Amino acid sequence: MSSLSARLAGWRQTAGLGVARMILYFAAYVGLAWISFIYPARGLNITPWNPQAALAVGLLLWQPRSWWLVWVAVVSGEALVGNEAVPWPAMVLSAGTVTAGYAATAAALRLWIAPKLPVVTRRDVVVFLAVVAGGALLGAVLRAAALWATDVVPAARIPAVIHRAFIGDCVGLVVTLPVLWVLASRERTAATRTMLRAGEAWLIAVVTAVAMLIVFAQPTEEQFKYFYLLFLPVVWAAARFGAIGAVWSAALVQMLLMLAVQTATYQPLTVFELQVLMAALTSTGVLLGATVDEREEAQQALRASLRLAAAGDMAAALAHELNQPLTAMSTYARASQLIARKLGSQPNALVDPLVEVTDKLADEATRAGEVVNRLRKFFRDRSTELQPTDIGQLIVDAVQSQERRAEGLGVNLAWSCDPGLGAVWLDPVQITVVLRNLLANAIDAASADREAAPAQRHVTIRALQEDDQVIVTVVDTARGLNSAEVSRVFESRRSEKPGGMGVGLAISRSIVEAHGGRLWAEAGPGGKFHFSLPVTAGVPT
Incomplete structure (x- = not known):
């Protein structure tokens, strides 16, 4: 028993997580798997929307050594949520391949994108989409191979398994992972709160709901013709609030889409096609938001550089004019100290306060000189x-x-x-x-x-x-x-x-x-x- 406890303690230390966080992650993963378990592919438990994939990649992105916890959560999600009797060997092997795909995706994101960048660039978005698509495809191929190797699916069904597993994970990552990226940053959560205080953000949410009602009020076969109405609020949010607006607007569309799908009767293929459109909508919105953020950052940098250039000229002039008076002030302060100390042998209650004041005067004059000179150097070459x-x-x-x-x-x-x-x-x-x-x-x-x-x-x-x-x-x-x-x-x-x-x-x-x-x-x-x-x-x- 002590050996098992020691091993568990080692795993917790390796993962960098406490027991409470491990339990919270496990519960969140299984909960998302249960919420998103709609229209699974026959006999495979593969759904068109897997937001828990983003939770797994997010954990591996910030805690790379927690792969074993992700694997346990994947196995548990398959066992507790799935309604098809997949054999245990196939389930365990399939969960291992899914975890490998998540780990590869997280490693690529960690290598090519700095997850704490405050400003999202178009390059970041393109790399993110490419990595997510590649990671989802890799995971789908590995999963199909595992199911084929354990005789769960015949060779003829492998393309269908890859297609559906790819769509489910890709949409889950494209829509949900940026939300985790926002919530993981103090600055981005502050930007989100600022956005929510704007009345325009709530107007966009209302327009999104109205557009969703228009789309799903149509017959099932006509809905694709109207789905593109949902691009309007996402593009609006991206243009007004940048990448933050695009992320939350797309997440709102995804939630409303799943709510609409669950309240009506759909064919699984139709749901997968809607999710493909959802991935396109999110990609478009985030890419536009990144463009808006880059433009705003460039404008701010230009304005700042012009102001700092003027401040630099002013600092140079001030440094030239103030150096001599500050040096003289420090010299006079030191002279006052010497005089005060010579008077120290005589009874005078003002000597000690005078020495203290002149000490402070000399120190502040020296500090002021250092600040002026250091700022002059900073404005000159940002040293x-x-x-x-x-x-x-x-x-x-x-x-x-x-x-x-x-x-x-x-x-x-x-x-x-x-x-x-x-x-x-x-x-x-x-x-x-x-x-x-x-x-x-x-x-x-x-x-x-x-x-x-x-x-x-x-x-x-x-x-x-x-x-x-x-x-x-x-x-x-x-x-x-x-x-x-x-x-x-x-x-x-x-x-x-x-x-x-x-x-x-x-x-x-x-x-x-x-x-x-x-x-x-x-x-x-x-x-x-x-x-x-x-x-x-x-x-x-």
Whole structure:
């Protein structure tokens, strides 16, 4: 018994999953298999829609060593859900080949597509569709071979088995895997919430339902002539909200399609043909959404480059003008320290405070000079001086630098860091600029909320690690941003809040992106700004 427990513990460690997550995955897989078990091919339990395939590929994409859990779930789904008596040897072998197809698909996606890219490109979509189609075809061929080798199907039925297994898995992956891709990212889920707050998104959903009613109100033999009406809301969502809109619009069409099919009488071949159209609809929508995202990203990059070019010229001029005064300020501060220390032998209650103040004056003058020079270099060639840094200490320093100002404005500051957060390779001077800018903006926003009592004005900064990214979040208790403000908050030249939210945020975003990360805002009550930094960026090899 102890040997079995040790083996199970080793499997859990290999898969990177806890017991609760393993049970949740198993239940979700079997549940999706049960929901989607409609119009199976005779004697094979092969259905025209397999969303559980996306769940399996998604798990293998993020946890490659969990293949054994996928295999157990596939076998269980076949045994618990199927209504045809497939022999156990054939079922086990077939599940193994299906799992191999899922693993190959996940490996190809992991190799050719970075699953955490915030912006989807047309190349990503084309590669995704090609990999998914190839993986579904491979799994179908392997499955047909296993069923033939165990005498479940004759050689004459192999093409039909391949065709139906391919369509079921391909549609499940094309429609459902992008939904998992959205849900796996903090930034993309925030974009989804922003989209759902827009009235236009709900109008698209209503149009989708109306189009579905029009299509399925027709006789069965006429429905194909009207199915293309469903392209209209998907294209609308893609053009308005990019790839995120296309993903969710296609998912809505798929759910309504399955609901319509289950409430009427159809021939299995008709359902498979509808699913082929569903795959074409989803591919078209996501490809268009990726084009919209790329165009928007290019426009933002152009606007940002123009602003930063102007800011770079300004920084160079400021650096030239400020270097001498800052150096002189530091020199005078050091001289004041020497004078104060000489007076220290005489009884004077002001000596110690004077030494402390001049120390701070000298330190701040030195820091200001470093910031100006480092920003000048950054604007000139986007250079960063990366070094392993305790980002928790940077946060503490940034909070301490803003404490007196926050106290004077009646705002409470709080911070927290993931206990397991290690050193991150970053430019401490530049990231400090980002932290102080975000904190200053949040304090200004919270203090401007006159309806809230001072005890209710809070600004919180927290840092945690998610996979190979460190996510830093700054939250305030102000009214927050709406979806329109989120889209332009990094572009405004004029401040919309006391303290400014214009060029400072644009510069902060450029600094974070130069580190290989992202800075974004989240719509909703309470201002929420997040930025990510890759843990291993800049690590020498």
